Every structure is written in structure tokens, then in C-alpha cells.
Amino acid sequence: MTFPSLANSQVASVEQQQAQFDAYVKKLRSEALEKGYDAALIDSAFATIEFKPKVISADKNQPEVKETLETYLPKRVPQWKIDRARKLYKEHKQTLEEVADKFGVQARFIVALWGLESNFGRIQGGHPVISSLVTLAYDGRREALYKRQLWAALDILKDGHIDLEHFKGSWAGAMGQTQFMPSSFNAYAVDYNGDGRKDIWTTEEDAFASIANYLKSVGWNDSLTWGRQVKLPEDFDSNAILQRGTRSHKQWLQYWRESERSLAQWQALGVRRMDGSDLPQRDITAAMVMPDNVDGRMYLAYDNYKALMNWNRSYYFATSVGYLSDRIGYPPVE
Known part of the structure; x- marks a missing residue:
């Protein structure tokens, strides 16, 4: 045989x-x-x-690399990317700020998503x-x-x-400079320059408007930032924190609602800014997010953080967008 x-x-x-x-x-x-x-x-x-x-x-x-924000942020948001984000913000300032005004989404977040999704259109x-x-x-x-x-x-x-x-x-x-999946393209892409095509591949103004339209559609509030890193007291109850882990979006939102408190309540629980000063005195709510569990960085996350989690349900991704937007600044840091 x-x-x-x-x-x-x-x-x-x-x-x-x-x-x-x-x-x-x-x-x-x-x-x-x-x-x-x-x-x-x-x-x-x-x-x-x-x-x-x-x-x-x-x-x-897909690689399963054990990361923490301490290792992830320097790789995802290196200084060269911050410098380039500031430079491109200035180059596209007029269009970015027109889009920001039209959709109610701060320009620095548009640039941050552009940079993190496609390296400002270079990697599509x-x-x-x-x-x-x-x-x-x-x-x-x-x-x-x-x-x-x-x-x-x-x-x-x-x-x-x-x-x-x-x-x-x-x-x-x-796809494209926004890295939209086709269904997201059909739901959120915008023909901002009016040429009859929603061109997220080669037209920056369409890409900017599409990013802004997505965020606006999922509840972005341009009177808020995304969140802030904070310090906790030694006796803090970690049950009040959004712990890292895989959940459905519905479960995640429910967990958010259960952990959400006013800034005054977080202040009363001993939460402070990283420099030890008091939290802002604003009538807004925030959830506590700890991407690396109790031993890592802690963030008070506002409603805009939820919008970023709609884009990509990853604490690391949402935090990196916020971090880059802060480093860009408004106006962009010289």
C-alpha cells in the first residue's frame, strides 16, 4: 500500500x-x-x-502582550508623535477649528484620534x-x-x-485615516468639502469631520474634557472603581453607572489631583477608572471617556487618546 x-x-x-x-x-x-x-x-x-x-x-x-499604562503610553504616544500632532494641528488649524465648532468636538481630540488610528493618515x-x-x-x-x-x-x-x-x-x-469599519463609515463619514464623496482616505477635512461626527453622535460634550489622573487616599475602597476586564458594552455601561459620583463626592472620599490639590468645583459626575487595577494609575473619567470607549472599548486606547489630547494642548503647545 x-x-x-x-x-x-x-x-x-x-x-x-x-x-x-x-x-x-x-x-x-x-x-x-x-x-x-x-x-x-x-x-x-x-x-x-x-x-x-x-x-x-x-x-x-493577535499578540497578547502584558502591558501596563507605564509601558503602553510611551510606545503609543512617544514624544515624536506629540510633536507631530502639534505641528499638524497648526497646519490644519482653520479647518480643524471650523469642524470643531460645527460638531461640538474639541480639535485636539480630533487630532489625537487621527494620530493614534492612522499615524495622521500615513498608515491606513x-x-x-x-x-x-x-x-x-x-x-x-x-x-x-x-x-x-x-x-x-x-x-x-x-x-x-x-x-x-x-x-x-x-x-x-x-479603512482610511479614521480606520472606520464599513458600517461605521456608512453611519458617520462626512463629505465635508462637498465634492460628492466621503473620502476618509485622501481628504483630511472629510476625515476630521467624520471623526467629529462619530464623537458627536455618541454623546460628546465639548464643555468637558475626558478625565484626569488622580491620587487616592490609602484607605480608599477599591469597590468604587471600574476595574480592568472584558465586558460587553452593556455590562460596562451598567458598571459605569454604579460607580459614578459627583466631583464633590469624590472629593469627600479623599480623591485629589496628582499634585495633591482639590478637585475642580464643578457640578459634574465622573467614574473612577483603573486600567491596571489597584496598583496602577487612577483616573476620574467624565462622560467623554464613554464616547471614546464607544470608538474602541479599551481603557488603554481611550486613555491614550485623552493623554495625547492633553499633550497637544489648546492652543497647541509650542
């Missing part, structure tokens, strides 16, 4: 997977037609689809969006999610906001 060589079995496995993928794409094409997408659009978009094993590998093998990803989304849907672990993103991506092409050749993003399908 003879057995196939390992090399031959690997070839067979690759061929089998490609055949399964091709059958899945054929099924998706039928679904797209049933949804009413134009056959010519489907033909052009689906003709470019390729199976991307590296996308599945990236999704399954070179993966074909359609192929990435179809590959991730085919993988099956979050098929419904990525099929919704695929239909949203077809809507973007149908509406002419970008052509298929340039329709690229991250391996997960996040």
Missing part, C-alpha cells in the same frame, strides 16, 4: 480549502443579488476576491477590503459580523465614495 507524501497532502488540503472558499464566495454572490445589489457591481467586486490566509492568521493570533493598511471581509466571514467565527461589513462595503462602492482599486484598509477591514 502506498500513501501520499506530506507535500502532496498539503497540496490537496490547499486545493480543498480553495474549493470550499470558492463555493462560499458563490453563495455570497447569490445573497448579494438577492439583496438587490447591481449585477455589474457584484461582478466587478467579486472578481477581485481572493482567499487571504494571512488575514485569518492575523485574526487568530494595504489589504483589499472586500477580500479581507469575505475571508473573515468564510472563517466562520464571526460570520454574521463580517457579512454585515461586506454589505456595508458594497454600499460604499455603490455610492461611489472610492473605486475598487483603492478600496484598501487593515487586515480586519478598517
Whole structure:
């Protein structure tokens, strides 16, 4: 009896997977037609689809690095990024402040998100969006999610906001200078310059307005900042703190509501600014956030922090946006 060589079995496995993928794409094409997408659009978009094993590998093998804010912030917000953020704020000052006034979102937060999501537009990803989304849907672990993103991506092409050749993003399908997923693009992207296209890839004013529109839509309040680092008394009850951990957004909001107190109440509990002085005397509420649990930095987080957590439900990400916005300053620090 003879057995196939390992090399031959690997070839067979690759061929089998490609055949399964091709059958899945054929099924998706039928679904797209049933949804009413134009056959010519489907033909052009689906003709470019390729199976991307590296996308599945990236999704399954995202690095699990043990970080603290002490190690994370210097890497995510190095001095060169702060310097560049200040420089670009000044270069785009007129547009940024027009957008800020229109949407009610401070310009420094727009710049901070721009810088952290795409390095001010420099790093947008070179993966074909359609192929990435179809590959991730085919993988099956979050098929419904990525099929919704695929239909949203077809809507973007149908509406002419970008052509298929340039329709690229991250391996997960996040796009442009804002790194919006297709569904977020359709919900929040803005044609600020009025050229008929919501161009978050090459048009800064559209990207700025899209960031601001997103934040406004999830409850941003430009009379507030994001939060502040604080000191706790030695006998502080840590049960009043939002501890680090994975939760659904609904659970997280419930936990926020349970831990929220007025600044006067936090003052009475012994919470102080980092220099030891009293908290601001404002009639607003805040939740205590500790991204690294009881041994790490503590922050009083205002409602705008919740808006940043809508963007990306990560204490580290939300805190880094706030931190960079503070370092940018208003007006930007010289």
C-alpha cells in the first residue's frame, strides 16, 4: 500500500480549502443579488476576491502582550508623535477649528484620534477590503459580523465614495485615516468639502469631520474634557472603581453607572489631583477608572471617556487618546 507524501497532502488540503472558499464566495454572490445589489457591481467586486490566509492568521493570533499604562503610553504616544500632532494641528488649524465648532468636538481630540488610528493618515493598511471581509466571514467565527461589513462595503462602492482599486484598509477591514469599519463609515463619514464623496482616505477635512461626527453622535460634550489622573487616599475602597476586564458594552455601561459620583463626592472620599490639590468645583459626575487595577494609575473619567470607549472599548486606547489630547494642548503647545 502506498500513501501520499506530506507535500502532496498539503497540496490537496490547499486545493480543498480553495474549493470550499470558492463555493462560499458563490453563495455570497447569490445573497448579494438577492439583496438587490447591481449585477455589474457584484461582478466587478467579486472578481477581485481572493482567499487571504494571512488575514485569518492575523485574526487568530493577535499578540497578547502584558502591558501596563507605564509601558503602553510611551510606545503609543512617544514624544515624536506629540510633536507631530502639534505641528499638524497648526497646519490644519482653520479647518480643524471650523469642524470643531460645527460638531461640538474639541480639535485636539480630533487630532489625537487621527494620530493614534492612522499615524495622521500615513498608515491606513494595504489589504483589499472586500477580500479581507469575505475571508473573515468564510472563517466562520464571526460570520454574521463580517457579512454585515461586506454589505456595508458594497454600499460604499455603490455610492461611489472610492473605486475598487483603492478600496484598501487593515487586515480586519478598517479603512482610511479614521480606520472606520464599513458600517461605521456608512453611519458617520462626512463629505465635508462637498465634492460628492466621503473620502476618509485622501481628504483630511472629510476625515476630521467624520471623526467629529462619530464623537458627536455618541454623546460628546465639548464643555468637558475626558478625565484626569488622580491620587487616592490609602484607605480608599477599591469597590468604587471600574476595574480592568472584558465586558460587553452593556455590562460596562451598567458598571459605569454604579460607580459614578459627583466631583464633590469624590472629593469627600479623599480623591485629589496628582499634585495633591482639590478637585475642580464643578457640578459634574465622573467614574473612577483603573486600567491596571489597584496598583496602577487612577483616573476620574467624565462622560467623554464613554464616547471614546464607544470608538474602541479599551481603557488603554481611550486613555491614550485623552493623554495625547492633553499633550497637544489648546492652543497647541509650542
